[in-house]
Amino acid sequence: MTKVEFCTFLGSQDKNGTIKIIPLGYAKNPVKKPTLPGWKNVVSEIVIDKKYAKGLNGIEDYSHVIVVYWMDKEKECHLRHHPQGREDVPFVGIFACRCPQRPNRIAISTVELISREGNRLKVRGLDIIDGTPIIDIKPCTPQYDEVRNAKVPDWVSKLIF
Numbered sequence: 544m545t546k547v548e549f550c551t552f553l554g555s556q557d558k559n560g561t562i563k564i565i566p567l568g569y570a571k572n573p574v575k576k577p578t579l580p581g582w583k584n585v586v587s588e589i590v591i592d593k594k595y596a597k598g599l600n601g602i603e604d605y606s607h608v609i610v611v612y613w614m615d616k617e618k619e620c621h622l623r624h625h626p627q628g629r630e631d632v633p634f635v636g637i638f639a640c641r642c643p644q645r646p647n648r649i650a651i652s653t654v655e656l657i658s659r660e661g662n663r664l665k666v667r668g669l670d671i672i673d674g675t676p677i678i679d680i681k682p683c684t685p686q687y688d689e690v691r692n693a694k695v696p697d698w699v700s701k702l703i704f
Contacts, residue, residue, distance in 0.1 A: 617643045
């Protein structure tokens with residue numbers, strides 16, 4: 544017989560379609576404002592509410608995780624712009640780049656999982672500011688997440704990560 548351990552939903556949606564999301568936890572690191580370049584070496588700790596810690600069981604068997612978070616510090620919303628403010632790349636729509644100035648401040652990053660201790664994950668490469676709310680964590684599984692022969696515009700290789 545399959546075993547299941549249930550939990551309560553954090554988010555909700557009302558009859559008007561308004562979505563309310565409550566964080567699972569928060570990120571901790573020394574970054575107080577966005578920084579370019581240099582995200583790839585930033586080590587962050589993700590602290591999940593202890594009542595959801597059992598949901599992390601088995602995550603340490605993965606080398607990478609996908610972190611879904613809410614960019615609560617972002618103050619601007621752009622429909623089009625030059626990514627990273629660089630005029631040497633095209634003026635594109637916000638949905639054609641990975642920039643944070645989005646109508647909904649949801650972000651995702653695939654990062655290296657260094658370790659897990661209880662309700663805490665240590666990760667490397669998370670482009671996140673200290674105190675950012677964590678919405679979800681998913682294991683990175685190549686058979687689902689890898690896209691072979693992905694096409695991207697040439698200008699993407701000019702951006703700094």
